[in-house]
Amino acid sequence: DPGKTTPDQPVPEIPGYRPEVPSVTPTDPGKDTPVKYVPIENAKYTLTERFVDEEGNEISPSVVKGTDYEEGSEYDVTGDAKVIDGYYLKETSNTTGKFGKGDMTATFTYAKLGKIIPVDPEGNPIPDAPTPQYPNDPTDPGKTTPDQPVPEIPGYRPEVPSVTPTDPGKDTPVKYVPIENAKYTLTERFVDEDGNEISPSVIKGTDYEEGSEYDVTGDAKVIDGYYLKETSNTTGKFGKGDMTATFTYAKLGKIIPVDPEGNPIPDAPTPQYPNDPTDPGKTTPDQPVPEIPGYRPEVPSVTPTDPGEDTPVKYIPVTPEKHVQTAKIVYVDTKTGTTIESDSVTGNVGDKIDYSTTSRITELTKKGYILIEDGFTNAGTPVYNDNGEEQVFVVKLGHGTEPVGPNNPHEPGTPINPDDPNGPKWPAKDDYTKQYTSTVHFVDSNGNKLRDDDIQTSTWTRTLIVDKVTGEVLNPSEPWKSDIDDYATVKVPVIEGYYADRATVPGETAQQRDLETTVTYNKIGKIVPVDPNGNPIPNVPTPQYRNDPNDPTKVIVTDTPDIPGMIPETRSVTPGKPGVDTPVVYHKVETPEQKPEQPAQPEVTPVVNGPVQTPAPKAETPATELPQTGDKQGNALAAVGASIVAGMLGLIGFTKKKKDEKDF
Structure with missing residues (x-):
């Protein structure tokens, strides 16, 4: 308005002085406004936070951050930016610094969030299509949210179901493709002269076809404070696309009290004309003028000739009688x-x-x-x-509000406001900081503990906003965040004499609960010396298999034990199953009086878990007659005994040779 100035104009800062009012609203744009300042000694200064749009208009109430700052005090309110619906934080100024001689104002400047713009295949905006503004990111005043669904437009199909804006202040065009044999929608909009919606839109119908005609002129409604000024597209015929009938309203005029010279009387009420409840385009006649103390109106009521124009009413000053008020x-x-x-x-x-x-x-x-x-x-x-x-x-x-969290710690149970010891207290620490563990137990098959647990910890935190007056937490559903994403994988240790049911415990995703995993160990199997008939030999060593030092689930090649006067069929065992015993056949060593010619050495077969494997018997050696007795049967037995001894001795030499070669 070229004939007016703006309201709420901030007064200038003067070092060493404090203004009695923070801002003024001139009643006459051509007249100066005196503002009284009071000198101050050892001044305390005020820090104010303003939230404005790109033109400097305030879009959220200013916040007085503090009133007792001294010269040289440092401050930093960068993190005080707040989410304002329909806007995103574009820049800040004077949000950190040091006080001089005077109050300070930190300014957070916001810009309007962009919109989704439906366009046809040629890139032209689709008429009357909805253009939804991006929603605010509730956690970041400088951002919008990703994956925003595109609007539905009858008769069209969008090429993408959603968009993620790269710039919160820029519009995003979305291409729509026409659908054949479409059904179209008729929408009624109720807007002011700037096109802003002042009453919710009404969908008149959704199944109109091309060529359909449409008596909505009479659908205009009475909207408080406005009168119907004009309509557009309230009657017609459908083409290829939705139709929107628009009812445009203007604000109703006011009664303006003026003095005898025609100047508006300061602070006088200026009542707006009431709506005519039966006609949205009219106001009512004979409207009473307001009462103004110290003035008498020239007329008791007015009947506006134009519902959109103000009506000045002249008032005459009167001298009141003095009395107490x-x-x-x-x-x-x-x-x-x-x-x-x-x-x-x-x-x-x-x-x-x-x-x-x-x-x-x-x-x-x-x-x-x-x-x-x-x-x-x-x-x-x-x-x-x-x-x-x-x-x-x-x-x-x-x-007032204040954050409390890992980066803004406060002693639980102490006053939120230091000068109000009986007031609200800071919440408990576990409202914003918690710890959970991932524990791995190491036990035997009976559940007995074999070694200390492996314990890992995740710390979960969040920042709460506290109402400084009531102590209420304003964001009790604020999500928690962990200092780790996943717990580390635990390498299962080797425990001598046992084998584990797994080699590692994979690290799970950190969760808001304690996690427990149990690694179970079983006893490692043994080498069991048996006689040729498979019976365990009493009172002899039964050594356990050796642990694999690199894998807790496995065992490695283990030597068979030495038994005096006996010889095993194998000098080592390679277990296939770490928990299963392996029988090993032992033969007695006999010393014959005469050593017959040594037969060929028997073949040695390695032993693994399972039945004892013995070499196939050799062809029977003819009996040899002993000259001392002439007993063929005895000679034969002696020969067989010598053969067995020779075979065992050869087996010892063969096994030792193999072992030496292996060790080498």
């Missing part, structure tokens, strides 16, 4: 809508209200509140009025 200053919690506390003061009508909100606001900020709007101070120089009613000034306060 009461003013009430109410401090309101905007989060709960309740009154925190209030003060009442009295004085003569027309006199300045002698009151300051500073001490009350200071007390409340010590309890975690933040100032949103000081309705008393912002009133300039308020005076007692003469309407006989109690004057009420509202000071609006919100709830």
